Amino acid sequence: MRPIGVFDSGVGGLTVVKELIRQLPHENIVYFGDTARVPYGIKSKETVIRFSIENILFLLKRDVKFICVACNTVSSFALPEIKNHFRVPIVGVITPGAREAVYATRNKRVGVIGTKGTVKSRAYEKEIKQFDPQVKVTAVACPLFVPFAEEGWTSGAVVTTVAKHYLKPLKVAGVDTVILGCTHYPLLRKIIQDVLGSNVTLIDSAKQVAIEVNEILSNEGLLNKKGKGKQDFFVSDNPEWFSNLAQRFLGKPVRNVKKVNNV
Amino acid sequence: MRPIGVFDSGVGGLTVVKELIRQLPHENIVYFGDTARVPYGIKSKETVIRFSIENILFLLKRDVKFICVACNTVSSFALPEIKNHFRVPIVGVITPGAREAVYATRNKRVGVIGTKGTVKSRAYEKEIKQFDPQVKVTAVACPLFVPFAEEGWTSGAVVTTVAKHYLKPLKVAGVDTVILGCTHYPLLRKIIQDVLGSNVTLIDSAKQVAIEVNEILSNEGLLNKKGKGKQDFFVSDNPEWFSNLAQRFLGKPVRNVKKVNNV
Numbered sequence A, B: 001m002r003p004i005g006v007f008d009s010g011v012g013g014l015t016v017v018k019e020l021i022r023q024l025p026h027e028n029i030v031y032f033g034d035t036a037r038v039p040y041g042i043k044s045k046e047t048v049i050r051f052s053i054e055n056i057l058f059l060l061k062r063d064v065k066f067i068c069v070a071c072n073t074v075s076s077f078a079l080p081e082i083k084n085h086f087r088v089p090i091v092g093v094i095t096p097g098a099r100e101a102v103y104a105t106r107n108k109r110v111g112v113i114g115t116k117g118t119v120k121s122r123a124y125e126k127e128i129k130q131f132d133p134q135v136k137v138t139a140v141a142c143p144l145f146v147p148f149a150e151e152g153w154t155s156g157a158v159v160t161t162v163a164k165h166y167l168k169p170l171k172v173a174g175v176d177t178v179i180l181g182c183t184h185y186p187l188l189r190k191i192i193q194d195v196l197g198s199n200v201t202l203i204d205s206a207k208q209v210a211i212e213v214n215e216i217l218s219n220e221g222l223l224n225k226k227g228k229g230k231q232d233f234f235v236s237d238n239p240e241w242f243s244n245l246a247q248r249f250l251g252k253p254v255r256n257v258k259k260v261n262n263v
Helices: A014-023 A045-061 A072-077 A094-104 A116-121 A123-131 A145-151 A157-173 A185-196 A205-219 A239-250 B014-023 B045-061 B072-077 B094-104 B116-121 B123-131 B145-151 B157-173 B185-196 B205-219 B239-250
Strands: A004-008 A029-033 A066-069 A109-114 A136-141 A177-181 A201-204 A231-235 B004-008 B029-033 B066-069 B109-114 B136-141 B177-181 B201-204 B231-235
Touching: A004 A014, A004 A045, A014 A029, A014 A205, A014 A239, A029 A045, A045 A066, A045 A072, A045 A116, A066 A205, A072 A094, A072 A109, A072 A116, A072 A123, A094 A123, A094 A177, A094 A201, A094 A205, A109 A116, A109 A123, A109 A157, A116 A123, A116 A136, A123 A136, A136 A157, A145 A157, A145 A185, A157 A185, A157 B157, A177 A185, A177 A205, A185 A201, A201 A205, A231 A239, B004 B014, B004 B045, B014 B029, B014 B205, B014 B239, B029 B045, B045 B066, B045 B072, B045 B116, B066 B205, B072 B094, B072 B109, B072 B116, B072 B123, B094 B123, B094 B177, B094 B201, B094 B205, B109 B116, B109 B123, B109 B157, B116 B123, B116 B136, B123 B136, B136 B157, B145 B157, B145 B185, B157 B185, B177 B185, B177 B205, B185 B201, B201 B205, B231 B239
Parallel strands: A004 A029, A004 A066, A029 A231, A109 A136, A109 A177, A177 A201, B004 B029, B004 B066, B029 B231, B109 B136, B109 B177, B177 B201
Antiparallel strands: none
Protein backbone atom coordinates (compact mmCIF):
# COMPACT_ATOMS: atom_id res chain seq x y z
CA MET A 1 0.00 0.00 0.00
CA ARG A 2 3.04 2.30 -0.22
CA PRO A 3 2.29 5.38 -2.32
CA ILE A 4 3.55 6.42 -5.73
CA GLY A 5 5.62 9.62 -5.50
CA VAL A 6 5.09 12.28 -8.15
CA PHE A 7 6.96 15.56 -8.40
CA ASP A 8 6.97 18.60 -10.61
CA SER A 9 8.34 22.14 -10.50
CA GLY A 10 4.83 23.34 -9.65
CA VAL A 11 1.26 22.65 -10.60
CA GLY A 12 1.66 21.26 -14.14
CA GLY A 13 2.36 17.73 -12.92
CA LEU A 14 -1.26 17.49 -11.82
CA THR A 15 -2.13 16.62 -15.43
CA VAL A 16 -0.07 13.46 -14.82
CA VAL A 17 -1.81 12.83 -11.47
CA LYS A 18 -5.15 13.13 -13.24
CA GLU A 19 -4.15 10.32 -15.62
CA LEU A 20 -2.67 8.19 -12.81
CA ILE A 21 -5.95 8.43 -10.87
CA ARG A 22 -7.90 7.52 -14.00
CA GLN A 23 -5.71 4.56 -14.95
CA LEU A 24 -4.63 3.40 -11.47
CA PRO A 25 -7.58 4.18 -9.17
CA HIS A 26 -6.32 1.96 -6.32
CA GLU A 27 -2.95 3.67 -5.93
CA ASN A 28 -2.10 6.17 -3.21
CA ILE A 29 -0.21 9.19 -4.51
CA VAL A 30 2.13 11.65 -2.78
CA TYR A 31 2.66 14.76 -4.91
CA PHE A 32 5.34 17.38 -4.40
CA GLY A 33 5.28 20.70 -6.29
CA ASP A 34 8.39 22.90 -5.88
CA THR A 35 6.38 26.12 -6.00
CA ALA A 36 9.06 28.13 -4.16
CA ARG A 37 11.41 27.68 -7.13
CA VAL A 38 9.00 27.25 -10.04
CA PRO A 39 9.48 27.42 -13.05
CA TYR A 40 12.31 25.01 -13.98
CA GLY A 41 12.01 25.41 -17.76
CA ILE A 42 14.25 28.50 -17.90
CA LYS A 43 16.91 27.14 -15.54
CA SER A 44 20.23 25.39 -16.15
CA LYS A 45 20.82 21.67 -16.25
CA GLU A 46 23.01 21.81 -13.16
CA THR A 47 20.36 23.66 -11.13
CA VAL A 48 17.52 21.42 -12.33
CA ILE A 49 19.55 18.36 -11.27
CA ARG A 50 20.16 19.84 -7.81
CA PHE A 51 16.48 20.71 -7.31
CA SER A 52 15.39 17.26 -8.57
CA ILE A 53 17.61 15.40 -6.12
CA GLU A 54 16.17 17.46 -3.26
CA ASN A 55 12.63 16.65 -4.41
CA ILE A 56 13.38 12.92 -4.71
CA LEU A 57 14.86 12.85 -1.20
CA PHE A 58 11.66 14.47 0.11
CA LEU A 59 9.50 11.79 -1.57
CA LEU A 60 11.71 8.95 -0.30
CA LYS A 61 11.12 10.23 3.25
CA ARG A 62 7.39 9.66 2.56
CA ASP A 63 8.20 5.99 1.83
CA VAL A 64 7.15 5.94 -1.83
CA LYS A 65 7.51 2.67 -3.75
CA PHE A 66 8.04 4.36 -7.12
CA ILE A 67 8.72 7.87 -8.41
CA CYS A 68 7.14 9.46 -11.42
CA VAL A 69 8.77 12.66 -12.70
CA ALA A 70 5.82 14.69 -13.93
CA CYS A 71 7.93 17.43 -15.49
CA ASN A 72 9.42 17.40 -18.96
CA THR A 73 12.31 19.70 -18.04
CA VAL A 74 13.38 17.42 -15.17
CA SER A 75 12.88 14.32 -17.31
CA SER A 76 15.05 15.86 -20.05
CA PHE A 77 17.83 17.41 -17.99
CA ALA A 78 18.11 15.48 -14.77
CA LEU A 79 16.68 12.00 -15.18
CA PRO A 80 19.42 10.48 -17.38
CA GLU A 81 22.01 11.58 -14.79
CA ILE A 82 20.26 10.47 -11.61
CA LYS A 83 17.69 7.76 -12.33
CA ASN A 84 19.88 4.86 -11.18
CA HIS A 85 21.11 6.48 -7.97
CA PHE A 86 18.06 5.79 -5.80
CA ARG A 87 16.46 2.77 -4.18
CA VAL A 88 13.13 2.95 -6.06
CA PRO A 89 12.39 2.94 -9.80
CA ILE A 90 12.06 6.41 -11.34
CA VAL A 91 10.32 7.11 -14.65
CA GLY A 92 9.95 10.35 -16.55
CA VAL A 93 7.68 11.58 -19.30
CA ILE A 94 10.13 11.50 -22.23
CA THR A 95 10.36 7.79 -23.07
CA PRO A 96 6.59 7.09 -23.02
CA GLY A 97 5.84 10.20 -25.12
CA ALA A 98 8.63 9.43 -27.60
CA ARG A 99 7.51 5.81 -28.00
CA GLU A 100 3.91 6.80 -28.65
CA ALA A 101 4.95 9.44 -31.20
CA VAL A 102 7.02 6.93 -33.16
CA TYR A 103 4.06 4.57 -33.09
CA ALA A 104 1.65 7.29 -34.24
CA THR A 105 3.58 8.96 -37.07
CA ARG A 106 2.87 7.84 -40.61
CA ASN A 107 5.22 10.19 -42.50
CA LYS A 108 8.08 9.83 -39.97
CA ARG A 109 8.06 13.55 -39.18
CA VAL A 110 7.45 14.33 -35.53
CA GLY A 111 7.21 17.72 -33.83
CA VAL A 112 8.05 18.44 -30.19
CA ILE A 113 6.95 21.51 -28.25
CA GLY A 114 8.26 22.27 -24.76
CA THR A 115 10.13 24.68 -22.52
CA LYS A 116 13.50 26.10 -23.53
CA GLY A 117 15.19 23.58 -21.24
CA THR A 118 13.42 20.59 -22.75
CA VAL A 119 14.09 21.72 -26.32
CA LYS A 120 17.73 22.55 -25.59
CA SER A 121 18.30 19.11 -24.07
CA ARG A 122 17.15 17.37 -27.31
CA ALA A 123 15.92 14.59 -25.02
CA TYR A 124 12.86 13.72 -27.12
CA GLU A 125 14.90 13.66 -30.32
CA LYS A 126 17.50 11.30 -28.81
CA GLU A 127 14.80 9.01 -27.45
CA ILE A 128 12.82 8.97 -30.72
CA LYS A 129 15.99 8.06 -32.65
CA GLN A 130 16.44 5.08 -30.31
CA PHE A 131 13.04 3.77 -31.35
CA ASP A 132 13.37 4.68 -35.05
CA PRO A 133 16.45 6.43 -36.48
CA GLN A 134 14.46 7.30 -39.63
CA VAL A 135 12.14 9.72 -37.85
CA LYS A 136 12.90 13.40 -38.42
CA VAL A 137 12.26 15.55 -35.34
CA THR A 138 11.50 19.29 -35.27
CA ALA A 139 11.46 20.81 -31.78
CA VAL A 140 10.38 24.32 -30.82
CA ALA A 141 10.23 26.11 -27.46
CA CYS A 142 6.92 27.82 -26.58
CA PRO A 143 7.87 29.83 -23.48
CA LEU A 144 4.63 31.85 -23.25
CA PHE A 145 2.41 28.74 -23.15
CA VAL A 146 3.14 28.12 -19.45
CA PRO A 147 2.13 31.60 -18.26
CA PHE A 148 -0.89 31.48 -20.60
CA ALA A 149 -2.05 28.18 -19.06
CA GLU A 150 -1.45 29.39 -15.50
CA GLU A 151 -3.25 32.69 -16.13
CA GLY A 152 -6.18 30.99 -17.83
CA TRP A 153 -5.57 32.42 -21.31
CA THR A 154 -6.42 29.19 -23.12
CA SER A 155 -8.52 30.51 -25.99
CA GLY A 156 -8.97 33.68 -28.03
CA ALA A 157 -6.99 35.85 -30.40
CA VAL A 158 -3.96 36.42 -28.14
CA VAL A 159 -3.12 32.75 -27.66
CA THR A 160 -3.98 31.89 -31.27
CA THR A 161 -1.58 34.53 -32.59
CA VAL A 162 1.25 33.35 -30.34
CA ALA A 163 0.51 29.69 -31.12
CA LYS A 164 0.62 30.37 -34.87
CA HIS A 165 3.99 32.07 -34.39
CA TYR A 166 5.48 29.25 -32.32
CA LEU A 167 4.05 26.37 -34.35
CA LYS A 168 4.99 27.68 -37.78
CA PRO A 169 8.26 25.65 -38.01
CA LEU A 170 6.25 22.48 -37.32
CA LYS A 171 3.85 23.28 -40.17
CA VAL A 172 6.78 24.06 -42.48
CA ALA A 173 8.39 20.73 -41.53
CA GLY A 174 5.16 18.90 -42.38
CA VAL A 175 4.95 16.91 -39.16
CA ASP A 176 1.92 14.64 -38.73
CA THR A 177 2.48 14.03 -35.00
CA VAL A 178 3.32 16.51 -32.22
CA ILE A 179 4.37 15.72 -28.65
CA LEU A 180 2.95 18.09 -26.02
CA GLY A 181 6.30 18.13 -24.23
CA CYS A 182 5.25 20.14 -21.18
CA THR A 183 2.68 19.23 -18.55
CA HIS A 184 0.96 22.60 -18.96
CA TYR A 185 0.23 22.19 -22.64
CA PRO A 186 -2.80 19.87 -22.42
CA LEU A 187 -4.65 22.98 -21.18
CA LEU A 188 -3.94 24.60 -24.57
CA ARG A 189 -4.68 21.41 -26.50
CA LYS A 190 -7.69 22.76 -28.38
CA ILE A 191 -5.90 25.84 -29.71
CA ILE A 192 -2.78 23.84 -30.61
CA GLN A 193 -4.94 21.34 -32.52
CA ASP A 194 -6.80 24.17 -34.31
CA VAL A 195 -3.55 25.83 -35.42
CA LEU A 196 -1.86 22.57 -36.52
CA GLY A 197 -4.98 21.16 -38.18
CA SER A 198 -7.05 18.08 -37.46
CA ASN A 199 -4.78 15.73 -39.43
CA VAL A 200 -1.98 16.18 -36.88
CA THR A 201 -1.96 13.72 -33.95
CA LEU A 202 -1.19 15.28 -30.56
CA ILE A 203 0.65 13.09 -28.04
CA ASP A 204 -0.06 13.89 -24.40
CA SER A 205 2.89 12.66 -22.35
CA ALA A 206 0.78 12.70 -19.17
CA LYS A 207 -1.44 9.96 -20.56
CA GLN A 208 1.49 7.92 -21.87
CA VAL A 209 3.48 8.04 -18.64
CA ALA A 210 0.49 6.69 -16.69
CA ILE A 211 0.38 3.72 -19.08
CA GLU A 212 4.10 3.16 -18.45
CA VAL A 213 3.70 3.39 -14.66
CA ASN A 214 0.90 0.83 -14.85
CA GLU A 215 3.12 -1.57 -16.82
CA ILE A 216 6.12 -1.26 -14.52
CA LEU A 217 4.08 -1.67 -11.32
CA SER A 218 2.41 -4.75 -12.81
CA ASN A 219 5.72 -6.29 -13.83
CA GLU A 220 7.28 -5.61 -10.43
CA GLY A 221 4.23 -6.94 -8.56
CA LEU A 222 3.75 -3.55 -6.88
CA LEU A 223 0.25 -2.78 -8.12
CA ASN A 224 -2.49 -2.07 -5.59
CA LYS A 225 -5.47 -4.23 -6.46
CA LYS A 226 -8.21 -2.85 -4.22
CA GLY A 227 -9.38 0.13 -2.22
CA LYS A 228 -9.81 3.70 -3.35
CA GLY A 229 -6.47 5.47 -3.67
CA LYS A 230 -5.95 8.74 -1.84
CA GLN A 231 -3.77 11.70 -2.77
CA ASP A 232 -1.54 13.84 -0.55
CA PHE A 233 -0.26 17.14 -1.87
CA PHE A 234 2.84 18.97 -0.67
CA VAL A 235 4.33 22.23 -1.98
CA SER A 236 7.34 24.36 -1.03
CA ASP A 237 5.30 27.59 -1.23
CA ASN A 238 1.85 29.04 -1.79
CA PRO A 239 -0.55 26.21 -0.93
CA GLU A 240 -3.55 28.48 -1.67
CA TRP A 241 -2.30 29.37 -5.15
CA PHE A 242 -1.72 25.67 -5.81
CA SER A 243 -5.22 24.75 -4.59
CA ASN A 244 -6.78 27.41 -6.81
CA LEU A 245 -4.92 26.28 -9.93
CA ALA A 246 -5.39 22.58 -9.19
CA GLN A 247 -9.00 22.54 -10.37
CA ARG A 248 -7.82 23.60 -13.85
CA PHE A 249 -5.12 20.91 -14.12
CA LEU A 250 -6.62 18.03 -12.15
CA GLY A 251 -10.26 18.60 -13.02
CA LYS A 252 -11.28 18.52 -9.37
CA PRO A 253 -10.51 20.68 -6.33
CA VAL A 254 -7.55 19.89 -4.11
CA ARG A 255 -7.79 20.42 -0.36
CA ASN A 256 -5.31 20.09 2.49
CA VAL A 257 -2.26 21.12 0.47
CA LYS A 258 0.62 21.18 2.94
CA LYS A 259 3.54 23.58 2.76
CA VAL A 260 6.91 21.97 3.52
CA ASN A 261 10.58 22.82 3.20
CA ASN A 262 12.24 20.33 0.87
CA VAL A 263 15.72 21.80 1.38
CA MET B 1 35.05 53.26 -2.60
CA ARG B 2 32.87 50.46 -1.19
CA PRO B 3 30.25 49.38 -3.72
CA ILE B 4 26.49 49.80 -3.74
CA GLY B 5 24.73 46.43 -3.55
CA VAL B 6 21.72 45.87 -5.77
CA PHE B 7 19.59 42.74 -5.87
CA ASP B 8 16.59 41.47 -7.73
CA SER B 9 14.87 38.14 -8.35
CA GLY B 10 16.47 38.06 -11.78
CA VAL B 11 17.29 40.38 -14.62
CA GLY B 12 14.63 43.11 -14.18
CA GLY B 13 16.69 45.01 -11.61
CA LEU B 14 19.09 45.96 -14.38
CA THR B 15 16.68 48.77 -15.27
CA VAL B 16 17.59 50.19 -11.84
CA VAL B 17 21.31 49.63 -12.46
CA LYS B 18 20.97 51.51 -15.74
CA GLU B 19 19.61 54.54 -13.87
CA LEU B 20 22.22 54.26 -11.09
CA ILE B 21 25.02 54.28 -13.69
CA ARG B 22 23.44 57.29 -15.39
CA GLN B 23 22.87 59.28 -12.21
CA LEU B 24 25.85 58.05 -10.13
CA PRO B 25 28.63 57.36 -12.64
CA HIS B 26 31.37 57.21 -9.99
CA GLU B 27 29.80 54.44 -7.92
CA ASN B 28 30.87 50.80 -8.00
CA ILE B 29 27.95 48.40 -8.13
CA VAL B 30 27.63 44.75 -7.10
CA TYR B 31 24.48 43.19 -8.56
CA PHE B 32 22.94 39.92 -7.51
CA GLY B 33 20.13 38.27 -9.52
CA ASP B 34 18.50 35.21 -7.94
CA THR B 35 17.98 33.49 -11.28
CA ALA B 36 17.78 30.00 -9.71
CA ARG B 37 14.53 30.98 -7.97
CA VAL B 38 13.13 33.67 -10.30
CA PRO B 39 10.35 34.88 -10.43
CA TYR B 40 9.36 36.19 -6.99
CA GLY B 41 6.10 37.89 -8.06
CA ILE B 42 4.00 34.73 -7.73
CA LYS B 43 5.50 33.61 -4.40
CA SER B 44 4.36 34.07 -0.81
CA LYS B 45 5.42 36.85 1.55
CA GLU B 46 7.16 34.36 3.84
CA THR B 47 9.20 32.88 1.00
CA VAL B 48 10.09 36.27 -0.49
CA ILE B 49 11.35 37.39 2.94
CA ARG B 50 13.52 34.27 3.28
CA PHE B 51 15.01 34.69 -0.20
CA SER B 52 15.62 38.42 0.40
CA ILE B 53 17.54 37.84 3.63
CA GLU B 54 19.75 35.31 1.84
CA ASN B 55 20.42 37.81 -0.96
CA ILE B 56 21.24 40.62 1.50
CA LEU B 57 23.69 38.37 3.37
CA PHE B 58 25.42 37.61 0.06
CA LEU B 59 25.80 41.34 -0.71
CA LEU B 60 27.08 42.11 2.80
CA LYS B 61 29.85 39.54 2.25
CA ARG B 62 30.89 41.70 -0.75
CA ASP B 63 31.31 44.64 1.68
CA VAL B 64 28.61 46.89 0.20
CA LYS B 65 28.03 50.30 1.84
CA PHE B 66 24.38 50.47 0.88
CA ILE B 67 21.73 48.13 -0.51
CA CYS B 68 19.20 48.97 -3.16
CA VAL B 69 16.33 46.53 -3.58
CA ALA B 70 15.66 46.61 -7.31
CA CYS B 71 12.51 44.50 -7.14
CA ASN B 72 9.01 45.71 -6.43
CA THR B 73 7.85 42.39 -4.98
CA VAL B 74 10.72 42.34 -2.46
CA SER B 75 10.23 46.03 -1.68
CA SER B 76 6.51 45.41 -1.04
CA PHE B 77 6.64 42.15 0.87
CA ALA B 78 9.99 41.94 2.60
CA LEU B 79 11.45 45.40 3.08
CA PRO B 80 9.11 46.68 5.81
CA GLU B 81 9.92 43.58 7.88
CA ILE B 82 13.69 43.48 7.47
CA LYS B 83 15.06 46.91 6.52
CA ASN B 84 16.26 47.79 10.02
CA HIS B 85 17.92 44.47 10.79
CA PHE B 86 21.17 45.03 8.89
CA ARG B 87 24.27 47.17 9.30
CA VAL B 88 23.86 49.19 6.09
CA PRO B 89 20.98 51.34 4.85
CA ILE B 90 18.52 49.52 2.57
CA VAL B 91 16.11 51.27 0.20
CA GLY B 92 13.46 49.83 -2.05
CA VAL B 93 11.53 51.08 -5.04
CA ILE B 94 8.13 51.70 -3.40
CA THR B 95 8.69 54.95 -1.50
CA PRO B 96 10.42 56.85 -4.34
CA GLY B 97 7.78 55.76 -6.86
CA ALA B 98 4.90 56.59 -4.52
CA ARG B 99 6.32 60.04 -3.71
CA GLU B 100 6.77 60.90 -7.39
CA ALA B 101 3.24 59.72 -8.24
CA VAL B 102 1.71 61.92 -5.53
CA TYR B 103 3.78 64.82 -6.88
CA ALA B 104 2.68 64.15 -10.47
CA THR B 105 -1.06 63.55 -10.13
CA ARG B 106 -3.39 66.44 -10.73
CA ASN B 107 -6.74 64.70 -10.22
CA LYS B 108 -5.55 62.65 -7.21
CA ARG B 109 -6.23 59.36 -8.95
CA VAL B 110 -3.19 57.14 -9.26
CA GLY B 111 -2.91 53.72 -10.89
CA VAL B 112 -0.39 51.03 -9.95
CA ILE B 113 0.54 48.05 -12.12
CA GLY B 114 2.73 45.23 -10.82
CA THR B 115 3.05 41.54 -10.07
CA LYS B 116 0.39 39.68 -8.08
CA GLY B 117 2.61 39.89 -4.99
CA THR B 118 3.10 43.64 -5.27
CA VAL B 119 -0.59 44.32 -5.84
CA LYS B 120 -1.67 41.96 -3.04
CA SER B 121 0.67 43.68 -0.57
CA ARG B 122 -1.02 47.08 -1.21
CA ALA B 123 2.42 48.58 -0.48
CA TYR B 124 2.12 51.43 -3.00
CA GLU B 125 -1.33 52.34 -1.75
CA LYS B 126 -0.19 52.48 1.89
CA GLU B 127 2.84 54.58 0.95
CA ILE B 128 0.84 56.97 -1.24
CA LYS B 129 -1.68 57.48 1.60
CA GLN B 130 1.24 58.48 3.85
CA PHE B 131 2.13 61.28 1.45
CA ASP B 132 -1.48 62.30 0.69
CA PRO B 133 -4.49 60.51 2.19
CA GLN B 134 -6.75 62.13 -0.45
CA VAL B 135 -5.25 60.20 -3.35
CA LYS B 136 -7.37 57.34 -4.63
CA VAL B 137 -5.30 54.32 -5.76
CA THR B 138 -6.33 51.64 -8.27
CA ALA B 139 -3.90 48.71 -8.51
CA VAL B 140 -3.96 45.88 -11.03
CA ALA B 141 -1.72 42.86 -11.51
CA CYS B 142 -0.36 42.28 -15.02
CA PRO B 143 1.18 38.79 -14.73
CA LEU B 144 1.86 38.28 -18.45
CA PHE B 145 3.93 41.47 -18.77
CA VAL B 146 7.04 39.85 -17.23
CA PRO B 147 7.14 36.88 -19.64
CA PHE B 148 6.35 39.26 -22.52
CA ALA B 149 9.31 41.49 -21.59
CA GLU B 150 11.66 38.55 -21.12
CA GLU B 151 10.60 36.93 -24.40
CA GLY B 152 10.89 40.19 -26.34
CA TRP B 153 7.17 40.59 -27.09
CA THR B 154 7.13 44.35 -26.49
CA SER B 155 4.99 45.51 -29.41
CA GLY B 156 2.28 44.22 -31.71
CA ALA B 157 -1.29 42.99 -31.49
CA VAL B 158 -0.72 40.31 -28.86
CA VAL B 159 0.72 42.62 -26.22
CA THR B 160 -1.70 45.41 -27.11
CA THR B 161 -4.71 43.13 -26.60
CA VAL B 162 -3.43 41.90 -23.24
CA ALA B 163 -2.47 45.44 -22.15
CA LYS B 164 -5.95 46.74 -23.01
CA HIS B 165 -7.45 43.93 -20.92
CA TYR B 166 -5.20 44.56 -17.90
CA LEU B 167 -5.34 48.36 -18.01
CA LYS B 168 -9.09 48.72 -18.42
CA PRO B 169 -9.77 49.21 -14.66
CA LEU B 170 -7.27 52.09 -14.67
CA LYS B 171 -9.07 53.77 -17.57
CA VAL B 172 -12.43 53.25 -15.84
CA ALA B 173 -11.00 54.78 -12.66
CA GLY B 174 -9.84 57.84 -14.62
CA VAL B 175 -6.27 57.84 -13.29
CA ASP B 176 -3.93 60.52 -14.64
CA THR B 177 -0.75 58.91 -13.27
CA VAL B 178 0.38 55.28 -13.34
CA ILE B 179 3.31 53.73 -11.47
CA LEU B 180 5.20 51.06 -13.44
CA GLY B 181 5.46 48.92 -10.33
CA CYS B 182 7.70 46.19 -11.71
CA THR B 183 11.22 46.53 -13.03
CA HIS B 184 10.30 44.72 -16.24
CA TYR B 185 7.61 47.16 -17.25
CA PRO B 186 9.78 49.97 -18.64
CA LEU B 187 10.40 47.59 -21.57
CA LEU B 188 6.66 47.76 -22.33
CA ARG B 189 6.47 51.50 -21.69
CA LYS B 190 5.50 52.48 -25.22
CA ILE B 191 2.58 50.08 -25.45
CA ILE B 192 1.35 50.96 -21.94
CA GLN B 193 1.46 54.65 -22.84
CA ASP B 194 -0.38 54.02 -26.11
CA VAL B 195 -3.16 52.10 -24.37
CA LEU B 196 -3.54 54.58 -21.49
CA GLY B 197 -3.24 57.66 -23.69
CA SER B 198 -0.70 60.46 -23.80
CA ASN B 199 -2.38 62.46 -21.02
CA VAL B 200 -1.43 59.81 -18.43
CA THR B 201 1.94 60.25 -16.71
CA LEU B 202 3.96 57.06 -16.30
CA ILE B 203 6.21 56.84 -13.22
CA ASP B 204 9.27 54.65 -13.63
CA SER B 205 10.34 53.51 -10.17
CA ALA B 206 13.84 52.64 -11.46
CA LYS B 207 14.50 56.30 -12.20
CA GLN B 208 13.04 57.49 -8.90
CA VAL B 209 14.98 55.06 -6.74
CA ALA B 210 18.26 56.22 -8.28
CA ILE B 211 17.37 59.80 -7.28
CA GLU B 212 16.70 58.55 -3.73
CA VAL B 213 19.98 56.60 -3.55
CA ASN B 214 21.82 59.74 -4.69
CA GLU B 215 20.19 61.81 -1.92
CA ILE B 216 20.88 59.31 0.85
CA LEU B 217 24.51 58.76 -0.16
CA SER B 218 25.01 62.54 -0.29
CA ASN B 219 23.45 63.05 3.15
CA GLU B 220 25.50 60.25 4.68
CA GLY B 221 28.73 61.45 3.08
CA LEU B 222 29.09 58.13 1.26
CA LEU B 223 29.10 59.43 -2.32
CA ASN B 224 32.02 58.57 -4.61
CA LYS B 225 33.20 61.80 -6.19
CA LYS B 226 35.64 60.59 -8.83
CA GLY B 227 36.68 57.68 -11.00
CA LYS B 228 34.58 55.61 -13.35
CA GLY B 229 32.41 53.17 -11.46
CA LYS B 230 32.56 49.50 -12.34
CA GLN B 231 29.86 46.85 -12.12
CA ASP B 232 30.12 43.26 -10.94
CA PHE B 233 27.29 40.86 -11.74
CA PHE B 234 26.46 37.69 -9.81
CA VAL B 235 23.60 35.26 -10.40
CA SER B 236 22.47 32.01 -8.77
CA ASP B 237 21.88 30.34 -12.16
CA ASN B 238 22.20 30.73 -15.91
CA PRO B 239 24.88 33.40 -16.37
CA GLU B 240 24.57 33.10 -20.18
CA TRP B 241 20.80 33.69 -20.14
CA PHE B 242 21.38 36.70 -17.90
CA SER B 243 24.08 38.08 -20.22
CA ASN B 244 21.81 37.70 -23.22
CA LEU B 245 18.87 39.45 -21.60
CA ALA B 246 21.01 42.15 -20.00
CA GLN B 247 21.40 44.09 -23.23
CA ARG B 248 17.63 44.59 -23.35
CA PHE B 249 17.35 45.85 -19.75
CA LEU B 250 20.66 47.65 -19.27
CA GLY B 251 21.08 48.97 -22.80
CA LYS B 252 24.59 47.54 -22.99
CA PRO B 253 26.08 44.06 -22.94
CA VAL B 254 27.16 42.49 -19.66
CA ARG B 255 30.21 40.29 -19.52
CA ASN B 256 31.83 38.20 -16.77
CA VAL B 257 28.58 37.30 -15.05
CA LYS B 258 29.57 34.95 -12.23
CA LYS B 259 27.42 32.10 -10.97
CA VAL B 260 27.37 31.76 -7.18
CA ASN B 261 25.38 29.91 -4.55
CA ASN B 262 23.66 32.42 -2.26
CA VAL B 263 22.23 29.73 0.02
